[in-house]
Amino acid sequence: xxxxxxxxxxxxxxxxxxxxxxxxxxxxxxxxxxxxxxxxxxxxxxxxxxxxxxxxxxxxxxxxxxxxxxxxxxxxxxxxxxxxxxxxxxxxxxxxxxxxxxxxxxxxxxxxxxxxxxxxxxxxxxxxxxxxxxxxxxxxxxxxxxxxxxxxxxxxxxxxxxxxxxxxxxxxxxxxxxxxxxxxxxxxxxxxxxxxxxxxxxxxxxxxxxxxxxxx
Amino acid sequence: xxxxxxxxxxxxxxxxxxxxxxxxxxxxxxxxxxxxxxxxxxxxxxxxxxxxxxxxxxxxxxxxxxxxxxxxxxxxxxxxxxxxxxxxxxxxxxxxxxxxxxxxxxxxxxxxxxxxxxxxxxxxxxxxxxxxxxxxxxxxxxxxxxxxxxxxxxxxxxxxxxxxxxxxxxxxxxxxxxxxxxxxxxxxxxxxxxxxxxxxxxxxxxxxxxxxxxxx
DNA sequence: AAGTGTGAACCTCTTCACAGCA
DNA sequence: TGCTGTGAAGAGGTTCACACTT
Numbered sequence: 001x002x003x004x005x006x007x008x009x010x011x012x013x014x015x016x017x018x019x020x021x022x023x024x025x026x027x028x029x030x031x032x033x034x035x036x037x038x039x040x041x042x043x044x045x046x047x048x049x050x051x052x053x054x055x056x057x058x059x060x061x062x063x064x065x066x067x068x069x070x071x072x073x074x075x076x077x078x079x080x081x082x083x084x085x086x087x088x089x090x091x092x093x094x095x096x097x098x099x100x101x102x103x104x105x106x107x108x109x110x111x112x113x114x115x116x117x118x119x120x121x122x123x124x125x126x127x128x129x130x131x132x133x134x135x136x137x138x139x140x141x142x143x144x145x146x147x148x149x150x151x152x153x154x155x156x157x158x159x160x161x162x163x164x165x166x167x168x169x170x171x172x173x174x175x176x177x178x179x180x181x182x183x184x185x186x187x188x189x190x191x192x193x194x195x196x197x198x199x200x201x202x203x204x205x206x207x208x209x210x211x212x213x214x215x216x
Numbered sequence: 217x218x219x220x221x222x223x224x225x226x227x228x229x230x231x232x233x234x235x236x237x238x239x240x241x242x243x244x245x246x247x248x249x250x251x252x253x254x255x256x257x258x259x260x261x262x263x264x265x266x267x268x269x270x271x272x273x274x275x276x277x278x279x280x281x282x283x284x285x286x287x288x289x290x291x292x293x294x295x296x297x298x299x300x301x302x303x304x305x306x307x308x309x310x311x312x313x314x315x316x317x318x319x320x321x322x323x324x325x326x327x328x329x330x331x332x333x334x335x336x337x338x339x340x341x342x343x344x345x346x347x348x349x350x351x352x353x354x355x356x357x358x359x360x361x362x363x364x365x366x367x368x369x370x371x372x373x374x375x376x377x378x379x380x381x382x383x384x385x386x387x388x389x390x391x392x393x394x395x396x397x398x399x400x401x402x403x404x405x406x407x408x409x410x411x412x413x414x415x416x417x418x419x420x421x422x423x424x425x426x427x428x429x430x431x432x
Numbered sequence: 433a434a435g436t437g438t439g440a441a442c443c444t445c446t447t448c449a450c451a452g453c454a
Numbered sequence: 455t456g457c458t459g460t461g462a463a464g465a466g467g468t469t470c471a472c473a474c475t476t
Contacts, residue, residue, distance in 0.1 A: 008421075009466075009467070010418060010422070011466095011467070012467090013414075013417065013418045013421050013422075014411065014414040014415070014417070014418055015414075016417075017411070017413060017414040017417040017418070018398070018411065018414055021396060021397075021413070035434095035435070035436095036435075036436075037435085042398060043398055044398040045468090046468080046469065047435085047436095048468075048469055048470075048471095049467095049468065049469080051435095051436065051437065051438085052437095052438085052467090052468080052469090054436095054437095055437075055438080060436085060437085061435080061436055061437090062435085062436075062475075062476065063434065063435040063436050063474085063475050063476050064434085064435080064475080064476045065435095065476090066435075066436085067436090079421075080417050080420075080421055082420070082424055086420050086424075088416070094315065094318075095311050095312070095314045095315035095318055096311070096312070096315035096319075098311040099310065099311035099312035099315055100412070102310075102311055103312075103412065103413075104416075108413075110417075110420075111416060111420070149420075149423060149424075149427075150416070150419055150420055150423060152416075172423075173423035173424065173426060173427045174419040174420060174422060174423025174424075174426075175419065176415055176416055176419050180237060181237075182234070182258060182259055182260040188426055188427070189423075189426070190419060190422040190423045190426050192415050192418055192419045194410065194412065194415055195230065195233070195234065196316070196319065196410065197233060197237070197319075197324075198229075198230040198231075198233040198234055199230070199392055199408050199410055200304070200320075200327060200366070200368075200392055201229065201230070201232075201233040201296050201326075202226060202229045202230055202233070202408055203366055203390040203391065203392050203406060203407075203408045204296075204298070204302050204326075204327070204365075204366055204390060205224075205229050205295075205296055206226070206229070206390060206406040207365060207366055207388075207389035207390025207405075207406045208298055208302075208365075208389065208390075210389060210390075210404055210405070210406050211365075211389045211404070225444075225445070227444095227445070228445090251456095251457070251458095252457080252458075253457085261446090262446080262447065263457090263458095264446075264447055264448075264449095265445095265446065265447080267457095267458065267459065267460085268445090268446080268447090268459095268460085270458095270459090271459070271460080276458080276459085277457080277458055277459085278453085278454065278457080278458075279452085279453055279454055279455095279456065279457040279458050280453090280454045280456085280457075281454090281457095282457075282458085283458090
């Protein structure tokens with residue numbers, strides 16, 4: 001049983017994504033090298049954390065010059081990106097869905113939102129932010145035909161499980177779920193929940209606690 | 217130095233928020249008791265995890281009947297909620313901002329989005345999803361006057377730091393940041409980043425890896 | 433002198449395992 | 455018998471500390 005080479009932790013992958021954006025910004029400001037402590041301050045973590053994360057890439061730095069930004073970005077891409085741009089399907093073209101479409105529209109070479117789905121007849125068969133909107137009935141067939149591998153769930157809680165089931169029947173490998181519920185998926189499908197309600201409750205809780213500490 | 221009673225972990229707070237929603241649903245289905253394994257399956261975690269989390273509340277279950285749902289919900293509320301409904305300010309009334317307004321509008325007694333802010337003159341001084349929209353220039357003063365304690369940042373990356381600075385000058389204790397950058401805040405302010413880009417990259421990465429394992 | 437690469441310590445969160453109980 | 459409550463073990467992630475490099 002060969003051990004997978006890509007044994008990078010969940011959190012590390014998220015940080016690599018962030019580093020890449022920070023590096024892009026540095027590059028645009030004319031920089032070509034960077035030290036771990038510079039990236040750390042921008043990413044809000046420690047220099048040791050940055051160096052650990054870079055150990056996941058096949059990139060070496062030098063004590064004198066730090067890391068070459070181009071090499072770091074190439075290293076991150078070779079880990080995070082697949083060979084071809086990855087096709088993404090979006091279920092739910094409400095405010096959130098449109099925000100997601102606008103956000104990814106054209107800006108990300110590694111992802112293309114290939115198809116959107118909605119049950120509202122006034123939305124289907126229109127093109128929104130450059131993306132064709134299909135009726136949900138066609139979700140399974142479009143996902144299968146287009147070979148869409150990642151699904152984004154931006155529908156109300158009550159419809160989430162059904163949409164997830166259809167994405168899975170269409171053959172997606174991963175799902176990003178914005179609905180405030182937990183969904184069931186077959187083994188072999190990866191789910192990431194973005195629970196905004198829980199996040200806001202965390203903020204409120206820790207904000208209150210911090211202020212209590214300050215006030216004492 | 218008295219130890220704080222509320223020493224609950226970040227993740228536990230997020231799960232308590234989820235449990236509360238699941239319990240509400242059970243209650244609506246006529247249930248009055250629940251076992252840890254039932255909650256676990258709905259929350260996507262283990263029964264042991266659920267019981268650990270419940271140890272943070274002052275609620276006891278019985279081996280025969282499990283936990284009383286009403287008591288659990290009261291316990292969660294006494295930990296998560298502040299005495300009065302918490303006031304929240306929202307910066308950025310684009311698609312994402314409107315989705316957030318729609319989502320929290322009226323549905324959550326513990327949070328009220330009291331004020332929204334935008335720089336677009338066609339949006340200011342209108343009422344959107346029941347929330348008054350002010351010009352960003354007034355952010356600091358409105359936040360201060362209304363005693364808003366939590367800020368949501370739903371503006372483009374380039375404007376995020378400025379909006380955060382203003383929220384902090386207005387005196388917020390916590391921030392939820394949807395912009396794809398890390399922001400600097402004074403000590404005593406809690407920040408939660410919801411990095412959608414990083415989340416999508418995680419999904420794509422682990423989906424690809426799962427499928428590689430399956431395919432071998 | 434200052435920064436990288438990394439073994440080891442540390443810390444946090446999760447799961448196990450079992451005593452106690454209805 | 456089957457579940458709760460929890461000490462203890464385990465897993466995972468972060469930080470320390472230092473040899474090595476320029």
